[in-house]
Amino acid sequence: MSETKPSIGELLTATVPMVRTLRLEYLETTPERAVLAMPDRPEYQNHVGGPHAGAMFTLAESASGAVVVGAFGDQMARAVPLPVRCEVAWTKLARGPLTAVAELGRPIADVVAELDRGLRPEFPVEVSVRREDGAETSHMTIVWTLRPHD
Numbered sequence: 296m297s298e299t300k301p302s303i304g305e306l307l308t309a310t311v312p313m314v315r316t317l318r319l320e321y322l323e324t325t326p327e328r329a330v331l332a333m334p335d336r337p338e339y340q341n342h343v344g345g346p347h348a349g350a351m352f353t354l355a356e357s358a359s360g361a362v363v364v365g366a367f368g369d370q371m372a373r374a375v376p377l378p379v380r381c382e383v384a385w386t387k388l389a390r391g392p393l394t395a396v397a398e399l400g401r402p403i404a405d406v407v408a409e410l411d412r413g414l415r416p417e418f419p420v421e422v423s424v425r426r427e428d429g430a431e432t433s434h435m436t437i438v439w440t441l442r443p444h445d
Contacts, residue, residue, distance in 0.1 A: 303329075303364050311360075313353050321361060327399045329361035335392045345389040351424055351433055352383065358397035359420035359437045366403050367441060374410055374441040379417060381437045389424070389432035397422040400436075410441050 301309070304321025308314050317339065323330040331354060333339070339350040346354075356378065363376045400419035409416035422435040 303361050303368075307357070307361060307364065311357070314357055317350055317353055319354060319357055322394070324361045324365050326366040326403060327362065329358045329365065329395075329397045331358045331361065331395045331397075333393045333395070335390075343388065346393060348385070351389060351393065352435075354393060354395045355383075355397070355422040355424050355433065355435045356381070356437060358395035358422050359435070359439070362397045362399050362420050363439050366399055367406070370407065370410060370441060374443045377440055377442055379438045379440050381435055383433060383435045385433045387426070387430050387432045389426060391427050393424055393426060393432065395422055395424045406441065410443065413443070415443065416441055 302321070303324040307321070318334055318336070320332045321329070322332055333346065333350065333354045335346070339346050341347045359378070367376055398421050400421055406416045406418050417438050417440045420437045420439060422437065423431050424433045424435075425431050
């Protein structure tokens with residue numbers, strides 16, 4: 296009898312408490328792209344009735360992390376993925392449920408080749424957070440690294 300390997304979403308839901316706290320849902324996870332949804336809940340709202348910026352940040356960062364795990368999960372025996380820096384732009388008022396789409400900004404092979412050469416590669420993940428009507432409410436660029444184990 297073979298064991299079923301958990302999906303990236305199942306793995307991250309089980310290991311990252313904030314994912315469970317915000318009830319994030321993994322709609323798609325591939326090595327180059329992840330799509331996550333966050334429900335509209337009163338306890339996540341800010342003073343204008345939209346999702347708090349911290350909840351939106353966590354949604355976007357979680358989507359980027361899913362891409363990183365999908366792209367570089369096979370490298371974790373020799374390196375740990377870590378976010379290095381982030382730039383965020385809040386573009387429209389967010390209301391209602393939100394969806395974050397994260398996309399890897401460098402070819403996987405290029406990042407792994409740098410790691411193979413003993414470097415600590417950095418790579419961006421672009422994340423767009425959108426309302427149900429499709430309007431982008433924020434955009435984040437999160438730069439990640441693969442830090443080799445000592």
